Amino acid sequence: MTDTTQAGASKIKLGLFDMTPRQVVLMRRVPVVVVSVLVGFAAIWVLFLADRSWTTDTSAGSAIAEPGEFLVTFLDGLTFAGLLFVVASGFTLIFGLMRTVNMAHGAFFLFAAYIAISVQQKMVGKSRNIESSDVSMLDWFVPLLVGATVAAVVGVLMQQFFLRWNQGQDLRQAIITIAVTVILADQMLFQYGGLAKTMTWPGDVVHFFEIFGQRYASSRLFMFAISLVVAVALWVWLNRTRMGMVIRAGVDDQEMVRALGINITLVFGITFFVGSFLAGMGGVMGASFSGVALGTDGQWLLNSLIVVIIGGLGSIKGAVAGSLLYGMVTAFSPAYLPSDYTFYSIIFTFVILAVVLAVRPNGLFGRTE
Amino acid sequence: MMPTNSRSLAVAIAFVALVLLPLIGSDFFVDFVMTRTLMLGLAASTIVFLSAYGGMDSLAQWLIFGVVGFAIGNLVAESGRGLKFGWEPWLAVPVALAVATLLALVLGVLSARSTGIYFLMLTLTYAVIGFYFFGQVTTFSGFGGMTGIDPPDFFNGEPRRLYYAALILSALAYVAFRAIARTPFGMALQGVRDDPVRMESLGFNVQVHRTLAFTLAGFVAGLAGVLNIWWNGQIDPTSIGINPTLDLFIIAVIGGIVHLEGAWLGAFVFLGANIYLRDIPVIGNIGGVIHDRILAEERFNTVVGLILLVIMLTSPDGLAGMIARLRDRLRGRTPDDEDHLIDIGYQPTSKTQLG
Numbered sequence: 001m002t003d004t005t006q007a008g009a010s011k012i013k014l015g016l017f018d019m020t021p022r023q024v025v026l027m028r029r030v031p032v033v034v035v036s037v038l039v040g041f042a043a044i045w046v047l048f049l050a051d052r053s054w055t056t057d058t059s060a061g062s063a064i065a066e067p068g069e070f071l072v073t074f075l076d077g078l079t080f081a082g083l084l085f086v087v088a089s090g091f092t093l094i095f096g097l098m099r100t101v102n103m104a105h106g107a108f109f110l111f112a113a114y115i116a117i118s119v120q121q122k123m124v125g126k127s128r129n130i131e132s133s134d135v136s137m138l139d140w141f142v143p144l145l146v147g148a149t150v151a152a153v154v155g156v157l158m159q160q161f162f163l164r165w166n167q168g169q170d171l172r173q174a175i176i177t178i179a180v181t182v183i184l185a186d187q188m189l190f191q192y193g194g195l196a197k198t199m200t201w202p203g204d205v206v207h208f209f210e211i212f213g214q215r216y217a218s219s220r221l222f223m224f225a226i227s228l229v230v231a232v233a234l235w236v237w238l239n240r241t242r243m244g245m246v247i248r249a250g251v252d253d254q255e256m257v258r259a260l261g262i263n264i265t266l267v268f269g270i271t272f273f274v275g276s277f278l279a280g281m282g283g284v285m286g287a288s289f290s291g292v293a294l295g296t297d298g299q300w301l302l303n304s305l306i307v308v309i310i311g312g313l314g315s316i317k318g319a320v321a322g323s324l325l326y327g328m329v330t331a332f333s334p335a336y337l338p339s340d341y342t343f344y345s346i347i348f349t350f351v352i353l354a355v356v357l358a359v360r361p362n363g364l365f366g367r368t369e
Numbered sequence: 370m371m372p373t374n375s376r377s378l379a380v381a382i383a384f385v386a387l388v389l390l391p392l393i394g395s396d397f398f399v400d401f402v403m404t405r406t407l408m409l410g411l412a413a414s415t416i417v418f419l420s421a422y423g424g425m426d427s428l429a430q431w432l433i434f435g436v437v438g439f440a441i442g443n444l445v446a447e448s449g450r451g452l453k454f455g456w457e458p459w460l461a462v463p464v465a466l467a468v469a470t471l472l473a474l475v476l477g478v479l480s481a482r483s484t485g486i487y488f489l490m491l492t493l494t495y496a497v498i499g500f501y502f503f504g505q506v507t508t509f510s511g512f513g514g515m516t517g518i519d520p521p522d523f524f525n526g527e528p529r530r531l532y533y534a535a536l537i538l539s540a541l542a543y544v545a546f547r548a549i550a551r552t553p554f555g556m557a558l559q560g561v562r563d564d565p566v567r568m569e570s571l572g573f574n575v576q577v578h579r580t581l582a583f584t585l586a587g588f589v590a591g592l593a594g595v596l597n598i599w600w601n602g603q604i605d606p607t608s609i610g611i612n613p614t615l616d617l618f619i620i621a622v623i624g625g626i627v628h629l630e631g632a633w634l635g636a637f638v639f640l641g642a643n644i645y646l647r648d649i650p651v652i653g654n655i656g657g658v659i660h661d662r663i664l665a666e667e668r669f670n671t672v673v674g675l676i677l678l679v680i681m682l683t684s685p686d687g688l689a690g691m692i693a694r695l696r697d698r699l700r701g702r703t704p705d706d707e708d709h710l711i712d713i714g715y716q717p718t719s720k721t722q723l724g
Binding site: 171172174175176179181182183190308349353357361 | 479483489494495498501610612618670674677681685
């Protein structure tokens with residue numbers, strides 16, 4: 001009897017288990033240890049083991065044996081991460097300031113892409129089979145700006161008419177944006193049909209160059225450069241301007257900003273404009289990179305959600321981290337899975353989500369509420 | 370809050386009417402409208418249960434519904450895609466339900482620490498990953514989907530038996546969900562919904578309550594999935610994609626995500642709109658331009674989106690909330706929106722018990 005009381009005094013009930021504080025501390029480390037082992041194994045696999053005669057076939061060889069294939073996969077991941085960042089940063093910007101989950105983000109992506117494609121067709125003067133040699137830099141950047149601006153205007157209209165007056169009711173706002181998505185998606189299907197469409201890169205950026213004996217498309221690097229410009233511009237806007245200061249303050253304490261006499265409603269409108277503009281810009285880049293079709297909207301809503309869930313909602317730093325992690329995993333998992341099982345790479349998306357949530361429930365840079 | 374007696378009375382009358390329906394309704398109405406209403410209502414009721422009692426707005430219910438379909442398809446089908454085990458249909462049911470419940474448990478554990486809008490996004494992510502999983506992993510299906518999944522002989526070619534099965538399961542789920550709300554578990558769950566921090570300090574394990582509720586809802590969504598696969602005989606990844614996922618959520622929201630019976634009401638309105646809307650002359654000829662440009666053939670989703678938008682802008686607790694307010698007004702009571710919102714936990718501080 002005395003034994004149990006003595007032991008019981010120092011035990012903590014954790015779920016179904018009674019543990020000593022020391023055991024609790026050890027238990028808390030379990031997820032981290034498991035994650036480290038998994039990541040370590042993946043790294044060793046990619047660096048040394050993949051595609052050796054004594055392991056299994058993978059479509060890319062290990063980094064030691066085939067540095068070119070490794071580098072190409074890495075660049076694929078990096079450039080895709082750039083596109084992910086452009087789209088997801090808009091999503092996270094809107095959420096960070098207004099706590100509005102914009103489920104229509106994917107629909108704005110697709111809408112801007114369709115607009116830009118038709119503008120490009122008008123400018124080039126052809127409705128099909130546009131070659132990149134027909135497309136000048138202007139024929140690409142003007143559609144980009146038009147498409148993204150249209151998406152931004154639609155976003156602001158939605159915010160002003162449907163979301164402005166029920167600020168704070170986050171579920172209601174999310175459902176309203178779902179309704180807008182349903183309507184917009186249906187009308188786009190009606191206007192543009194269900195076939196895939198692509199935007200054409202300007203001829204100046206369509207080259208191939210060689211790295212370690214592998215050909216690589218410079219248009220992907222062009223896309224990455226645009227993403228970098230967006231990231232830098234966002235950073236400057238948020239950290240070096242008065243407006244950015246107000247937004248950062250609004251993320252921390254909206255009521256206080258309002259009380260200081262700042263017109264936060266205007267700031268909300270501008271943030272929504274920028275957020276939807278980024279979705280539209282991503283849409284035009286995505287349409288040039290891999291084309292768009294019916295269902296692309298849902299896919300990019302998913303991509304944005306995954307990035308912000310990994311990185312933490314409302315954090316631009318988180319959007320960078322989430323994009324990089326997700327972009328790398330989507331590039332590396334099909335390349336380095338045994339070739340009979342590459343279709344399982346979708347599971348890795350789920351695995352990174354599960355892993356991040358197990359270690360940090362609010363995402364890598366998310367705040368506890 | 371609606372007086373419990375009159376609410377139960379209305380539900381009981383509806384139940385009796387549904388039992389008698391096959392005697393008077395046409396085959397088309399019973400099989401294509403009402404059986405599907407009951408199936409979708411059953412699935413949507415799990416969303417309402419989680420939202421109203423647990424404060425969790427889940428978009429993963431349709432995924433679990435679909436996973437049961439794929440599980441039964443893989444176990445039962447003898448040819449085509451998938452594993453082709455060719456089992457006896459009844460034998461596949463417990464296995465498929467076990468898979469669904471296990472999946473719900475895993476997803477529940479992963480998301481139990483998230484709440485509110487974060488939970489909504491997380492479950493949407495699971496749903497879309499599920500779509501890609503069944504699309505890409507050809508071991509289980511591939512984008513082409515599976516066909517020729519026969520129901521047990523008892524239901525084969527007997528749509529009315531399937532209707533009664535759906536009715537019985539719906540009634541059981543309705544009664545069970547309301548009964549659970551009064552058990553100690555249900556009370557604690559509602560406490561977790563209203564104030565997780567207080568419940569935690571009172572010694573309740575918040576995450577375990579959330580996980581168990583999610584698992585239970587997953588099991589019930591799985592039951593609806595069994596009915597669906599027997600009714601449909603086929604399933605493909607598109608049918609568990611983002612659009613149907615949102616449709617089910619829309620059903621729950623249209624009905625009124627705060628009232629359990631709203632799930633079936635919402636399913637009825639949704640399917641009714643889907644099937645009969647085009648035949649209504651007013652909507653069919655709503656003026657040349659609008660008709661041609663916006664409401665032209667097959668623009669059903671636009672109409673659903675507009676309905677959803679109007680409902681969310683005017684009555685966040687859906688049709689069931691509208692009906693409750695209308696009745697209050699008829700009785701000369703001042704309509705009190707707050708009451709109905711408290712009914713489902715939109716007010717985090719409320720301690721009202723759900724009935």
